[in-house]
Amino acid sequence: MRIGAWSLDPPVFLAPMAGVSNRAFRVLARAEGARLCTTEMVSAKALVLGGARSFAIAELEPGEHPVAVQIAGSDPAVMAEAARLVERMGADIVDINMGCPVPKVVRNGDGSALLTDPAKAEAVARAVVEAVRIPVTVKMRAGWDGEHITAPEVAERLEAAGVQAVAVHARTREDRYAGPVNWEYIRRVKERVSIPVIGNGDVDSPAAALRVLEETGADGVMIGRAALGDPWIFRRLVHVWQHGMDPPPPDADERAAMARAHLDRLIALRGEGPAVREMRKHLAWYLRGVPGSSGLRARTATVSTRAEALELIEAWRERARDEAPVWN
Structure with a gap:
């Protein structure tokens, strides 16, 4: 499939996830086969007001193209200005959030609240499209209820x-x-439009991805929570797409190497203290499926230095290396 000038085959994408799909994780997902990654959601209003944290979220890694920056808001003029900003920052695609269900977002009329007012959703999209030269996409839910x-x-x-x-x-x-x-909701959308439709929601394995494509006619799949602690899922989807079978699962050494790389990329991005605290949840996700890991999982909540995190990773590598690797 194509979005603008970008050919995205196989069409396997990383979803925008708050607190997850930052530069550190996007690079790992891309290396494992994700053809397009999207940033965490950025408030359009905060961007326009010059918020440092929002600009940091929208900052891109050299060489990660193509990449989409997702903006959220419901004021067409503000959304248009935010789109111009992320285009100047190097985004290849502007993605509009029409799916976030979080109360503090929908209270402002943003995110999935736009689905209750189709005319307003159209006005927001039109303003963004007219503001930039790069492609505009939208991530949305099926509806309000x-x-x-x-x-x-x-x-x-x-x-x-x-x-x-x-x-x-x-x-x-x-x-x-x-x-x-x-x-079925995805299929209904596909029947109404000629632009590419990407299926999302519980796409947690190659089998699920193929079912989505077959049952809905979708043009691609987007992976969210299934990639937590398992960036190899993109490798699997690409391999099945191209060869019809799962590749061998990563062994304990490869899993540990991925966790270390993730940790060090986060440290480069955040600094050691904040990065290690953020990495705690990722360590717990990486540990899923490791035999006898319950005690190690409990320790993830208290690591506070790079050395402690590396010690934990090594402990689980030693525990898991004698086990036959399997896909979670």
């Missing part, structure tokens, strides 16, 4: 506004991240 599945109508309006692709999370705002997904 089960009684208001507005994604098909919104997607149709977005296409008319010039949006070049939409990613659809197959849950409503009311669902948040709980309960089963309904991939």
Whole structure:
């Protein structure tokens, strides 16, 4: 599939995730096969007001292109100005957030709240499209709740506004991240538009990815929580796409090397103290599936230095290296 000038095959993408899809993690995901990565959500208003933290989120790693920067807001003029800013910062694609379910976001009319007002969603998208020369995409949910599945109508309006692709999370705002997904919502969107549609929501294995594509007609898949502690999932999807079978799983040495690389990239990005604190959750995710790791997982909550984190990684490497590697 293509978005603008970018050919994205196989179309396997990293989803924007707050507190996760920063520069450190995006580089790892890309190295494992993600064809397009999207930044954490950035407040358009904060960007326009010059917020240092927002600019840091939107900052890109040299060589990680193509990359999308996701902006959130509901004021067309502010969103247009924020889009111009991220274009100047080097973004290849501007992605508009129409899916975030968090109360503090939707209270402002942003995120998935835009799905309750298709005309406003179209106005926001049109303002962004007209403000930049790079492609504009949208990530959205199926609707506000089960009684208001507005994604098909919104997607149709977005296409008319010039949006070049939409990613659809197959849950409503009311669902948040709980309960089963309904991939039927993705199919309904695909039937209404001619632009690429990317399926998202519980795509946690190659088998799930193939099911999404087959059942919905989607043009690609977007991986979110399944990549936590498992950036190899992109390698798997690409390999299955190209060869029809899973590649061998990483052994204990490779898993430990990935965790160390992640830690050191975060330290380079944040400084040791903040990076190690942020890495605690990632260490716990990397430990999933390691035999007898419950005690080690408990220790992830208290590591505070690089040396302590490396000691923990080495302990789990030693514990896991005699076990036959399997995919989680």
